Amino acid sequence: MVSVHSSYQYVKLCFLGNIISYILTIPQCKRIILQFDKTGGSSKGLREFLRRRLENYATSNPKIEFKIIEKAGHPVIKGEYINGREKAICIRNLNIDIIQQKLNLLRESSGAQLTRTKGKVTSLNESIRGIWSPLHVDPKNRHKI
Amino acid sequence: MNSLFRSALRSSIRQPLVGKSFTKPVSTRFFNNSSILFNQNASNTTTTTPIFNQEIKESSSSVSQDSLWPLKLSNELYAIVKVHSNPFLVTKGDIMTLPYHLKTAEVGDILNFTDVSCVGSRNFTLNDDPIDTNLISVKGVVIEKTKMPMRITEVTKRRNRRVRHAISKPHKTLVRVTEIELK
Numbered sequence: 001m002v003s004v005h006s007s008y009q010y011v012k013l014c015f016l017g018n019i020i021s022y023i024l025t026i027p028q029c030k031r032i033i034l035q036f037d038k039t040g041g042s043s044k045g046l047r048e049f050l051r052r053r054l055e056n057y058a059t060s061n062p063k064i065e066f067k068i069i070e071k072a073g074h075p076v077i078k079g080e081y082i083n084g085r086e087k088a089i090c091i092r093n094l095n096i097d098i099i100q101q102k103l104n105l106l107r108e109s110s111g112a113q114l115t116r117t118k119g120k121v122t123s124l125n126e127s128i129r130g131i132w133s134p135l136h137v138d139p140k141n142r143h144k145i
Numbered sequence: 146m147n148s149l150f151r152s153a154l155r156s157s158i159r160q161p162l163v164g165k166s167f168t169k170p171v172s173t174r175f176f177n178n179s180s181i182l183f184n185q186n187a188s189n190t191t192t193t194t195p196i197f198n199q200e201i202k203e204s205s206s207s208v209s210q211d212s213l214w215p216l217k218l219s220n221e222l223y224a225i226v227k228v229h230s231n232p233f234l235v236t237k238g239d240i241m242t243l244p245y246h247l248k249t250a251e252v253g254d255i256l257n258f259t260d261v262s263c264v265g266s267r268n269f270t271l272n273d274d275p276i277d278t279n280l281i282s283v284k285g286v287v288i289e290k291t292k293m294p295m296r297i298t299e300v301t302k303r304r305n306r307r308v309r310h311a312i313s314k315p316h317k318t319l320v321r322v323t324e325i326e327l328k
Contacts (some may be wrong), residue, residue: 027252028289108289109290109292116293116294120233121240122239123236125238129267
């Protein structure tokens with residue numbers, strides 16, 4: 001009924017966890033693409049951002065590559081991630097401050113698909129306290145009918 | 146092995162803790178007071194000291210370092226960490242999902258959790274609210290700041306054909322627990 005943990009397994013898990021936690025400290029977003037229109041009214045905010053704030057923003061994030069593309073249509077920002085996925089946000093008619101928030105959102109996410117988790121904590125470890133069983137309780141403390 | 150320890154140390158460990166829990170003054174603590182260490186220059190940064198630090202030292206002075214050695218010997222530890230008084234039961238390597246946007250910490254920062262109410266192994270537990278920060282250290286790394294998937298709820302009213310679609314896409318931050326240790 002009660003599972004017994006082997007210490008070797010735990011050490012292995014800890015080692016794996018350390019590696020994973022090290023990898024996850026590296027920024028997951030490798031490239032951000034800023035696509036704007038030269039004359040369109042909807043990309044007015046993005047053009048303002050490129051002119052005023054991009055230089056500071058790029059220097060504060062040296063590990064991310066910023067790529068600027070001129071293309072007709074509504075403006076789009078795209079984030080490319082280490083896991084091979086891509087996230088795109090349409091930013092038509094958006095303010096310069098809101099565009100910076102959207103860029104932060106791309107920078108801070110890990111590229112994984114948005115999923116709903118079941119509980120507050122997700123873990124690979126076995127439960128440390130074990131599963132309670134009535135048969136293993138000391139017979140002095142057991143409930144008597 | 147642990148059962149042997151328990152029989153030998155029952156008198157030394159259990160009794161002071163039981164008596165303490167009733168006499169201890171209640172002190173409220175918040176996550177905002179806990180210090181944030183940055184990854185890049187952890188040794189150089191001046192960390193902010195928690196406000197109620199002095200109060201805890203006085204109250205939990207009765208827990209001696211020697212009485213904790215069965216916990217120190219055990220391989221596996223669990224802890225109940227409180228973030229904004231929201232409890233999380235965690236082990237090393239777990240991922241906590243906080244249902245809000247942590248503005249003060251960036252991705253890759255190390256968080257020191259000071260509000261820990263319980264640390265234990267399979268047979269032993271140390272309960273206190275909160276446990277003294279001189280006894281234990283629980284740390285976590287901010288992995289990611291994303292959003293939950295978009296949810297659309299249909300809001301209706303009686304005797305009215307109109308249906309309003311309320312869209313919600315709340316923030317969340319993921320924190321991986323990297324360290325649960327007794328000092």
